[in-house]
Amino acid sequence: MANNDIKEALKVGFPLFIGYVPPAIAFGILAKSCEISLLESFMFSAVVFAGASQFIALNLLMTGMGPGGIILTTLLVNFRHFLMSTYLSTRIGKMAKRYIFLLAFGVTDEVFSVLSFTKRKLTKTFVFILQLSAYTGWVSGTVAGYIMGGFLPEILTKSMGVALYALLLAILLPELKTSAKAICLTIASGALNTILIKLDMLPDGWNIIACILVIAFIGSFFMFQEQGEKAYG
Amino acid sequence: MDNLIPLILGMAAVTYGPRLVPFFLVGGNELSQRADTFLKCIPIATIGALIIPDVFNAVPDAPLAVVFGMGFTLVYGFWRGGIIIPVLGSVATTYLVLLVTV
Numbered sequence: 001m002a003n004n005d006i007k008e009a010l011k012v013g014f015p016l017f018i019g020y021v022p023p024a025i026a027f028g029i030l031a032k033s034c035e036i037s038l039l040e041s042f043m044f045s046a047v048v049f050a051g052a053s054q055f056i057a058l059n060l061l062m063t064g065m066g067p068g069g070i071i072l073t074t075l076l077v078n079f080r081h082f083l084m085s086t087y088l089s090t091r092i093g094k095m096a097k098r099y100i101f102l103l104a105f106g107v108t109d110e111v112f113s114v115l116s117f118t119k120r121k122l123t124k125t126f127v128f129i130l131q132l133s134a135y136t137g138w139v140s141g142t143v144a145g146y147i148m149g150g151f152l153p154e155i156l157t158k159s160m161g162v163a164l165y166a167l168l169l170a171i172l173l174p175e176l177k178t179s180a181k182a183i184c185l186t187i188a189s190g191a192l193n194t195i196l197i198k199l200d201m202l203p204d205g206w207n208i209i210a211c212i213l214v215i216a217f218i219g220s221f222f223m224f225q226e227q228g229e230k231a232y233g
Numbered sequence: 234m235d236n237l238i239p240l241i242l243g244m245a246a247v248t249y250g251p252r253l254v255p256f257f258l259v260g261g262n263e264l265s266q267r268a269d270t271f272l273k274c275i276p277i278a279t280i281g282a283l284i285i286p287d288v289f290n291a292v293p294d295a296p297l298a299v300v301f302g303m304g305f306t307l308v309y310g311f312w313r314g315g316i317i318i319p320v321l322g323s324v325a326t327t328y329l330v331l332l333v334t335v
Contacts, residue, residue, distance in 0.1 A: 015315060015316035015317050016316060018316070018317045018320070018321075019316045019317065019320045022320060022321065022324050037237075040237045040238070040241065043238065043241045044241055044244075047242065047245040048245045048248055049248075050248045052283075057244060061237075061240075067240040067243060071240065071243040071244055071247055072247075074244045074247050074248060075247035075248075075251075078248045079251050080251075080279065081248070081251045082251035082252075082254065082255055083255075083275055083279070084252075084275065085251070085252050085255035085256055086255040086259055086272065087273075087275045087276065088255075088256075089256045089258075089259040090259060090264060090272055092256075100253070100256045100257075104249065104253035105249060105252065109280075109283055112276070112279075113276055113279075116276035117276065155328060155331045156324075156328055158292050158293075158295070158327075158331060159292065159302070159324050159325075159327040159331060160324055161291040161292045161293075161299075161327075162288070162291045162292060162299055162303060162323050162324060163320055163323065164291075165283075165284050165287070165291055166302065166303060166319060166320045166323035167316065167320050168283055168284055169280075169284060169306050169307065169310065170306055170310045170316045170319035170320055171280070171316065172277070172280045173307070173310040173311055173314065173319075174314055175276075175277065177311060185274060185277045185278060185281065186277055186278075186280065186281035187281065189277070189278045189280075189281030189282045189285075190281045190285025191285070192282070193281070193285060193286065194286040207282070208279070208282045208283065211278060211281070212278045215277075215278035215281070216271050216272070216274035216275045217271060219270075219274030219278065220271035220273075220274055223273065223274060
């Protein structure tokens with residue numbers, strides 16, 4: 001059974017590994033252009049492991065913001081993971097505490113998305129191998145981007161800006177294909193986020209949290225009647 | 234540039250905390266059906282807001298290239314699925330559009 005876990009995790013994990021490389025390369029290139037060291041760029045990806053908020057941190061660093069402000073912003077931006085882990089905690093069965101400490105580290109937007117759309121049971125072997133694949137792609141891509149950044153044409157570097165979004169969309173698409181309600185919720189969430197950003201009332205990152213709460217609340221109303229169909233699980 | 238290690242460790246701590254805590258709050262408890270449905274809607278709601286509208290600034294000053302790049306992911310991913318080709322293809326498409334328009 002554990003063997004089966006490994007095989008299936010690698011099948012899902014390899015595409016995630018590859019999918020993480022282009023955005024990671026983009027991060028490595030940006031880090032180098034900010035004149036931070038290779039070790040620090042590596043540490044960003046290896047210790048924080050947080051996709052989008054790493055880009056935000058570098059941009060804030062360039063504006064001259066101090067560490068306190070950047071850490072606070074990171075907390076606000078990444079607080080959405082609280083909701084993701086809440087969802088995952090209901091899917092991941094009981095397991096020893098030491099594994100929870102390890103698995104919680106790898107709850108990125110992308111890993112979370114893949115896990116949440118996986119119909120199978122989320123065993124620790126499956127989750128851990130999936131996270132390790134994502135982590136390897138993210139960290140190695142960062143280092144690769146830092147080292148070869150200077151040799152890539154600027155237009156190609158710019159193009160990699162879409163990679164993180166394409167990765168999320170690619171993960172989401174199979175779900176959208178099977179449910180018109182899922183399409184409605186996705187678009188509604190994006191529309192609400194656009195409005196909230198225009199209104200500019202909440203601090204960075206909290207627009208997304210507001211969207212998640214409001215849209216999931218609305219969604220829970222019209223998904224509620226169809227338990228037989230097993231909304232998303 | 235100053236030593237960034239303290240900043241990185243601080244960012245790591247505030248990122249890890251929210252990822253870890255819920256496992257100890259919810260873990261093992263039975264949820265009402267209503268709460269369960271709410272949680273099941275979180276992935277979709279999250280990805281929608283993560284992509285829209287930020288994606289249009291993914292390549293500064295080139296929303297058209299983004300539309301084509303993501304358009305490739307949408308069309309190919311919808312018909313054929315997968316991750317590798319939709320992601321690499323979107324970068325390639327964006328690259329080609331930038332080459333032609335810039």
